[in-house]
Amino acid sequence: xxxxxxxxxxxxxxxxxxxxxxxxxxxxxxxxxxxxxxxxxxxxxxxxxxxxxxxxxxxxxxxxxxxxxxxxxxxxxxxxxxxxxxxxxxxxxxxxxxxxxxxxxxxxxxxxxxxxxxxxxxxxxxxxxxxxxxxxxxxxxxxxxxxxxxxxxxxxxxxxxxxxxxxxxxxxxxxxxxxxxxxxxxxxxxxxxxxxxxxxxxxxxxxxxxxxxxxxxxxxxxxxxxxxxxxxxxxxxxxxxxxxxxxxxxxxxxxxxxxxxxxxxxxxxxxxxxxxxxxxxxxxxxxxxxxxxxxxxxxxxxxxxxxxxxxxxxxxxxxxxxxxxxxxxxxxxxxxxxxxxxxxxxxxxxxxxxxxxxxxxxxxxxxxxxxxxxxxxxxxxxxxxxxxxxxxxxxxxxxxxxxxxxxxxxxxxxxxxxxxxxxxx
Amino acid sequence: xxxxxxxxxxxxxxxxxxxxxxxxxxxxxxxxxxxxxxxxxxxxxxxxxxxxxxxxxxxxxxxxxxxxxxxxxxxxxxxxxxxxxxxxxxxxxxxxxxxxxxxxxxxxxxxxxxxxxxxxxxxxxxxxxxxxxxxxxxxxxxxxxxxxxxxxxxxxxxxxxxxxxxxxxxxxxxxxxxxxxxxxxxxxxxxxxxxxxxxxxxxxxxxxxxxxxxxxxxxxxxxxxxxxxxxxxxxxxxxxxxxxxxxxxxxxxxxxxxxxxxxxxxxxxxxxxxxxxxxxxxxxxxxxxxxxxxxxxxxxxxxxxxxxxxx
Amino acid sequence: xxxxxxxxxxxxxxxxxxxxxxxxxxxxxxxxxxxxxxxxxxxxxxxxxxxxxxxxxxxxxxxxxxxxxxxxxxxxxxxxxxxxxxxxxxxxxxxxxxxxxxxxxxxxxxxxxxxxxxxxxxxxxxxxxxxxxxxxxxxxxxxxxxxxxxxxxxxxxxxxxxxxxxxxxxxxxxxxx
Ligand code: NA
Ligand code: NA
Numbered sequence: 001x002x003x004x005x006x007x008x009x010x011x012x013x014x015x016x017x018x019x020x021x022x023x024x025x026x027x028x029x030x031x032x033x034x035x036x037x038x039x040x041x042x043x044x045x046x047x048x049x050x051x052x053x054x055x056x057x058x059x060x061x062x063x064x065x066x067x068x069x070x071x072x073x074x075x076x077x078x079x080x081x082x083x084x085x086x087x088x089x090x091x092x093x094x095x096x097x098x099x100x101x102x103x104x105x106x107x108x109x110x111x112x113x114x115x116x117x118x119x120x121x122x123x124x125x126x127x128x129x130x131x132x133x134x135x136x137x138x139x140x141x142x143x144x145x146x147x148x149x150x151x152x153x154x155x156x157x158x159x160x161x162x163x164x165x166x167x168x169x170x171x172x173x174x175x176x177x178x179x180x181x182x183x184x185x186x187x188x189x190x191x192x193x194x195x196x197x198x199x200x201x202x203x204x205x206x207x208x209x210x211x212x213x214x215x216x217x218x219x220x221x222x223x224x225x226x227x228x229x230x231x232x233x234x235x236x237x238x239x240x241x242x243x244x245x246x247x248x249x250x251x252x253x254x255x256x257x258x259x260x261x262x263x264x265x266x267x268x269x270x271x272x273x274x275x276x277x278x279x280x281x282x283x284x285x286x287x288x289x290x291x292x293x294x295x296x297x298x299x300x301x302x303x304x305x306x307x308x309x310x311x312x313x314x315x316x317x318x319x320x321x322x323x324x325x326x327x328x329x330x331x332x333x334x335x336x337x338x339x340x341x342x343x344x345x346x347x348x349x350x351x352x353x354x355x356x357x358x359x360x361x362x363x364x365x366x367x368x369x370x371x372x373x374x375x376x377x378x379x380x381x382x383x384x385x386x387x388x389x390x391x392x393x394x395x396x397x398x399x400x401x402x403x404x405x406x407x408x409x410x411x412x413x414x415x416x417x418x419x420x421x422x423x424x425x
Numbered sequence: 426x427x428x429x430x431x432x433x434x435x436x437x438x439x440x441x442x443x444x445x446x447x448x449x450x451x452x453x454x455x456x457x458x459x460x461x462x463x464x465x466x467x468x469x470x471x472x473x474x475x476x477x478x479x480x481x482x483x484x485x486x487x488x489x490x491x492x493x494x495x496x497x498x499x500x501x502x503x504x505x506x507x508x509x510x511x512x513x514x515x516x517x518x519x520x521x522x523x524x525x526x527x528x529x530x531x532x533x534x535x536x537x538x539x540x541x542x543x544x545x546x547x548x549x550x551x552x553x554x555x556x557x558x559x560x561x562x563x564x565x566x567x568x569x570x571x572x573x574x575x576x577x578x579x580x581x582x583x584x585x586x587x588x589x590x591x592x593x594x595x596x597x598x599x600x601x602x603x604x605x606x607x608x609x610x611x612x613x614x615x616x617x618x619x620x621x622x623x624x625x626x627x628x629x630x631x632x633x634x635x636x637x638x639x640x641x642x643x644x645x646x647x648x649x650x651x652x653x654x655x656x657x658x659x660x661x662x663x664x665x666x667x668x669x670x671x672x673x674x675x676x677x678x679x680x681x682x683x684x685x686x687x688x689x690x691x692x693x694x695x696x697x698x699x700x701x702x703x704x705x706x707x708x709x710x711x712x713x714x715x716x717x718x719x720x721x722x723x724x725x726x727x728x729x730x731x732x733x734x735x736x
Numbered sequence: 737x738x739x740x741x742x743x744x745x746x747x748x749x750x751x752x753x754x755x756x757x758x759x760x761x762x763x764x765x766x767x768x769x770x771x772x773x774x775x776x777x778x779x780x781x782x783x784x785x786x787x788x789x790x791x792x793x794x795x796x797x798x799x800x801x802x803x804x805x806x807x808x809x810x811x812x813x814x815x816x817x818x819x820x821x822x823x824x825x826x827x828x829x830x831x832x833x834x835x836x837x838x839x840x841x842x843x844x845x846x847x848x849x850x851x852x853x854x855x856x857x858x859x860x861x862x863x864x865x866x867x868x869x870x871x872x873x874x875x876x877x878x879x880x881x882x883x884x885x886x887x888x889x890x891x892x893x894x895x896x897x898x899x900x901x902x903x904x905x906x907x908x909x910x911x912x913x
Contacts, residue, residue, distance in 0.1 A: 013827075014807065014808045014811075015811045015812075016811075016812065016823045016826045016830075017808075017809060017811075017812040017823045017824065017827040017899055017900070018807065018831060019800075019805035019806060019807040020806050020807055020808070021796075021805050021806070022830060022831045022834055022835075022875075023807075023830075025834040025838070026830050026833070026834050029834060029837060037487075039485075039487050040837045040838075040840040041482075041485045041486075041487050041841045041845050042482075042487050042841070043834070043837050043841045044838055044840075044841030044842040044844070044845045044865070044868045044872075045478065045482060045485065045487070045841070046474070047838065047868065048789060048793070048864065048865050048868060049475070049478045049481075051788060051789045051793070052785055052786075052788075052789055052864065053785070054595060054781060054784075054785055056788070057759065057763065057784060057788055060756055060759065060760075060788070060791070061759075061760060061763070064756065064760065164470065166600070167598070168598060168601040169601060231605070232605060235607075235767065236594070236602070238763065239763065239766075239767045242764045242767060243764070243767060245760060246760075246764055265753055268753045268757060269749055269752060269753050272752040272753065272755065272756040272791055272795055273752070273795055273798065273804065275756070275792070275795065276752070276791060276793075276795020276796050276799055277795070277796075277799050277804055277806065279788075279791075279792035279795075280793070280795070280796035280805065281806065283793075290473060290474065293468060293473055294433060294468075294473065294488075296466075329808055329810070330808065331806050333806070334806060345472075373810045374808060374810050481848055481852070484848045485844065485845055485848055499855065500853045500854060500855055500861070501851070501852050503853075540848070576778070576781075576782075576855060576856070577855060578778075578856060581778060592770070
């Protein structure tokens with residue numbers, strides 16, 4: 001019954017257009033009224049205590065690093081590098097898009113920003129070369145959503161804090177699944193592109209390839225700093241994030257000279273606003289999360305799915321379907337924040353590795369970014385690439401299926417996530 | 426006189442910690458006294474928020490109870506910092522005498538003044554050091570060691586004063602940080618070193634007993650005051666029952682955890698009595714530095730009581 | 737009046753820039769100190785956290801004013817103009833309610849937070865938790881002003897479109913994912 005109150009108040013508020021953060025607060029208020037413990041202090045205290053966490057400080061710094069990267073001209077150089085490497089092979093520009101998406105994912109945590117950067121440069125090129133445009137747009141959107149799976153990732157930070165799971169371990173565990181998502185796209189792309197009549201790019205000379213690598217080297221150094229730093233144990237994720245921001249500023253201003261001091265205030269303000277939007281949501285979710293816990297809603301759900309607790313794989317399958325369903329309507333961060341407090345106790349009880357679950361959950365939420373009706377990344381690629389939304393949805397279907405297939409593969413073979421995570425830990 | 430009550434008890438630790446046994450024993454006692462009307466509903470692993478946040482919820486009358494170590498609460502009641510002072514108690518018996526006696530009552534009164542009813546001193550226990558660099562036999566061995574400590578000025582000063590590089594870090598990151606050698610050492614009770622599997626990534630364990638942290642069983646004063654005297658008495662008496670069970674289980678578990686740590690191949694040593702004394706003297710600067718914040722009368726009174734016990 | 741309000745938000749934006757820059761500098765400085773000089777400033781770790789709290793809750797008000805908070809607009813977008821206005825009315829009522837509760841809760845919590853000190857700097861936590869006054873009050877004011885305009889029929893078409901999630905630029909979308 002409490003479960004029903006929780007779902008009805010949250011969905012009801014969101015349906016009439018209340019932003020998710022305020023809807024979560026409203027859901028919290030409804031729950032405490034229902035439980036007969038109405039007290040405004042529950043709101044005030046949980047909201048602000050939520051932001052007062054050192055680990056979450058990584059979020060603004062990674063956001064800032066990403067903003068600085070894009071304004072500093074790093075994306076452009078990564079794409080040039082990918083063209084020099086794989087542009088000449090069959091389906092070349094599609095492979096370029098995937099390769100660039102994976103590299104950019106290891107620098108930025110934002111699916112929307114990566115998609116925007118890729119779409120702006122690559123969609124016109126792909127159209128000119130004769131590729132099917134909606135399908136190209138679909139590919140780029142599906143590549144963009146790898147960003148939160150490969151570290152750095154705001155999604156892992158939010159999940160790690162909400163679920164009390166080590167962010168370092170989540171970061172390391174995300175690498176292989178992220179690359180697998182890229183490979184799945186390569187396969188799906190090569191199958192669908194067969195019928196297109198496309199003129200492949202000319203093979204770049206060795207010298208040109210070397211020059212492109214040289215120009216991109218500074219950008220390619222970024223993942224080494226972030227992952228290497230965390231992996232070697234030199235820095236914590238928060239420290240890695242601030243170093244990444246400093247490095248991005250240095251490269252953009254001093255090396256590439258595309259970032260001017262007068263651009264800085266705007267870039268910083270944009271990062272501050274993005275941070276505030278994410279964080280306010282995190283804080284509001286802590287209000288409802290506190291009441292979900294106090295009302296023992298996970299216990300109520302566990303009673304319904306009792307028979308699944310002993311069958312972890314089946315349980316994972318059911319949960320993944322649920323997340324896919326929620327993901328059709330909700331963005332990444334809200335899905336994480338709403339479902340984590342509800343699902344985590346069940347995951348623990350079923351004995352599922354929390355790091356493995358975290359990776360699967362985030363992958364699934366990312367897929368939600370490209371499922372209609374609500375998919376921010378769909379909107380981004382449609383807006384930037386000037387392709388009607390309906391056509392993007394058609395074009396994306398094979399890639400969406402490929403990503404879901406990878407997800408299901410990892411449900412059946414969790415070792416693909418857990419074994420490399422063990423090595424990289 | 427007994428009403429149906431659900432008492433939400435927040436815990437930062439997990440259900441398999443001895444506090445779990447204590448809560449069970451307390452519930453049994455409450456069942457007998459209240460005819461099953463008073464129910465403890467425990468939340469584990471910080472599910473209802475961190476210790477500090479939960480304690481604030483008690484003060485505002487939003488939540489009934491919390492089992493928390495004293496350290497995070499020094500911002501609310503500075504006198505609690507006395508339990509963070511290094512090498513204060515030499516053994517558990519000393520700690521029990523002081524906490525369950527006059528000094529403990531004095532601290533309970535201070536807590537009442539900030540809206541918290543202390544139902545008793547449960548146990549977190551003595552903290553010991555583990556590291557991956559060398560055995561620690563004397564304070565000089567701390568030199569240059571990167572030790573993770575809690576974000577707490579007294580702990581930071583204690584380790585810095587011994588020459589270590591004290592690094593505050595979230596508990597969830599400690600394992601990875603030890604494994605990757607971001608830090609060399611951490612300090613926690615044996616039970617934590619065992620249950621958090623720190624022994625997998627450490628080579629040496631030293632029984633430093635450098636700090637004894639009590640767990641306070643705190644109740645919201647705003648809520649407690651609305652209870653009938655019989656209910657209040659039942660809570661007080663049963664909290665004591667739970668306390669004794671919890672302390673007993675911890676003592677057993679400490680032994681078992683230590684065996685497990687040894688079996689994992691770690692080199693375990695104990696600070697000699699002379700070295701304990703040397704370190705305590707070396708650490709007196711920390712006492713002096715924090716005396717004003719904690720309250721001179723609090724520090725003096727605990728030292729006087731300890732002197733009387735040790736005589 | 738509009739000029740004064742715009743100036744006020746301009747100041748808030750400058751404040752946001754200062755807060756984020758301040759945080760970055762403090763944490764970066766600490767990394768340098770810790771790895772370069774084997775020491776660290778616990779003060780800067782703590783202050784960076786409080787800057788973060790202020791940044792979040794000041795930015796939340798700015799974001800609300802700009803229709804920046806994430807929502808599910810697809811249901812609202814199904815309605816015509818009238819239906820959208822009704823949803824806008826109800827939605828702002830909900831926001832007004834929870835914002836006022838946030839403000840009220842902050843007020844009731846104030847004595848408890850003021851009597852607590854930050855572990856390192858000794859700053860009264862009233863300064864940190866008191867930001868609830870600004871955010872609760874700020875969002876309540878904005879929602880109230882919107883309600884007034886909805887009821888008196890002075891709400892603009894642009895606002896209705898923004899409420900239904902239309903016409904978002906890329907920067908706004910990047911904020912969401
Ligand atoms: Na990423
Ligand atoms: Na979706």
